[in-house]
Amino acid sequence: MSKTGALDLASGLGGKIDKTQVLSAVEKYEQYHVFHGGEEEERKANYTDMVNKYYDLVTSFYEFGWGESFHFAARWNGESLRESIKRHEHFLALQLGLKPGHKVLDVGCGIGGPLREIARFSSTSVTGLNNNEYQIARGKELNRIAGVDKTCNFVKADFMNMPFPESSFDAVYAIEATCHAPDAYGCYKEIYRVLKPGQCFAAYEWCMTDSFDPSNQQHQKIKAEIEIGDGLPDIRSTRQCLEALKQAGFEVIWEKDLAVDSPVPWYLPLDKNHFSLSSFRLTAIGRFITKNMVKALEFVGIAPRGSQRVQDFLEKAAEGLVEGGRKEIFTPMYFFLARKPPSESQ
Numbered sequence: 001m002s003k004t005g006a007l008d009l010a011s012g013l014g015g016k017i018d019k020t021q022v023l024s025a026v027e028k029y030e031q032y033h034v035f036h037g038g039e040e041e042e043r044k045a046n047y048t049d050m051v052n053k054y055y056d057l058v059t060s061f062y063e064f065g066w067g068e069s070f071h072f073a074a075r076w077n078g079e080s081l082r083e084s085i086k087r088h089e090h091f092l093a094l095q096l097g098l099k100p101g102h103k104v105l106d107v108g109c110g111i112g113g114p115l116r117e118i119a120r121f122s123s124t125s126v127t128g129l130n131n132n133e134y135q136i137a138r139g140k141e142l143n144r145i146a147g148v149d150k151t152c153n154f155v156k157a158d159f160m161n162m163p164f165p166e167s168s169f170d171a172v173y174a175i176e177a178t179c180h181a182p183d184a185y186g187c188y189k190e191i192y193r194v195l196k197p198g199q200c201f202a203a204y205e206w207c208m209t210d211s212f213d214p215s216n217q218q219h220q221k222i223k224a225e226i227e228i229g230d231g232l233p234d235i236r237s238t239r240q241c242l243e244a245l246k247q248a249g250f251e252v253i254w255e256k257d258l259a260v261d262s263p264v265p266w267y268l269p270l271d272k273n274h275f276s277l278s279s280f281r282l283t284a285i286g287r288f289i290t291k292n293m294v295k296a297l298e299f300v301g302i303a304p305r306g307s308q309r310v311q312d313f314l315e316k317a318a319e320g321l322v323e324g325g326r327k328e329i330f331t332p333m334y335f336f337l338a339r340k341p342p343s344e345s346q
């Protein structure tokens with residue numbers, strides 16, 4: 001079962017970081033970002049440290065608020081957040097044409113919520129690739145509980161340099177993960193290498209849209225809030241991602257920002273003006289209660305020192321995401337389906 005109690009939140013806070021080092025890890029993490037004088041090149045050069053610190057610090061907050069899947073979803077009227085999250089995952093399985101027996105790679109798999117859902121939905125074997133040790137430990141436990149541990153596994157490695165031979169997988173997908181790459185081309189090229197010829201890669205990318213104006217200070221502030229709040233070196237544009245895919249050798253079958261036609265905005269669960277009982281912990285009131293609970297747990301020594309600071313940058317993320325979504329300058333669901341061309345003999 002997912003760890004979603006207040007004490008689980010406190011005990012998981014910091015991930016693999018020693019509890020006495022959480023505050024200094026928060027300080028080091030913050031220094032990577034614009035609001036604390038950090039620069040893009042430094043974030044890119046130190047992406048492994050920056051991203052791993054981020055996920056060690058936030059994973060128990062994510063599990064507390066989101067459950068097992070750490071991503072947004074396009075949503076229909078009348079659909080619950082949970083239903084939309086699952087449908088968003090099923091959509092990838094459908095687009096990739098997954099069939100029983102296929103060997104699939106989930107790039108940047110979190111604690112494996114989508115992996116378990118897609119494996120059960122499509123009767124496939126899914127390998128979850130993740131560079132965060134704490135998340136892999138949580139994922140293994142959850143796979144065992146769900147009963148998919150015989151057919152699905154986790155590999156701890158960097159998606160910029162994967163420990164798989166070329167042409168290993170029948171399909172590859174990535175959900176809101178490759179945005180952490182210091183360079184999209186390097187990451188897509190590696191995915192291209194491990195995919196079998198003639199097979200497909202599908203993803204939801206975090207991107208700045210064509211409405212983003214780099215000379216607009218407010219737009220830049222929103223971008224920086226999302227970067228600090230979500231552990232990102234630099235948010236690329238949809239055009240840059242598309243270009244990088246083609247450069248890596250993929251044929252792009254189709255691509256679209258799925259946020260554009262979503263009847264319910266993807267950022268609604270975090271919007272201050274929205275209230276929902278079923279996703280209460282994500283709402284402004286829910287977050288306010290969590291903030292005070294974390295403050296109390298830190299005060300009495302149950303949560304490590306620095307815990308409130310984590311909640312603070314997550315709050316910044318929520319503000320940036322909602323504003324970015326409202327202004328349509330940012331999307332967490334730039335979808336593409338791309339194919340590695342068949343080999344000469346196929």
Ligand SMILES: C[S@@+](CC[C@H](N)C(=O)[O-])C[C@H]1O[C@@H](n2cnc3c(N)ncnc32)[C@H](O)[C@@H]1O
Pocket residue numbers: 051055068069070071107108109110111112113114129130131132135157158159160174175176177178180181
């Ligand atoms: C927002 S989470 C999404 C997780 C998962 N796809 C989901 O939807 O639940 C991003 C994930 O990418 C992983 N990640 C980030 N950089 C990585 C890297 N260089 N190599 C492998 N995994 C990475 C993180 O550890 C995290 O699990």
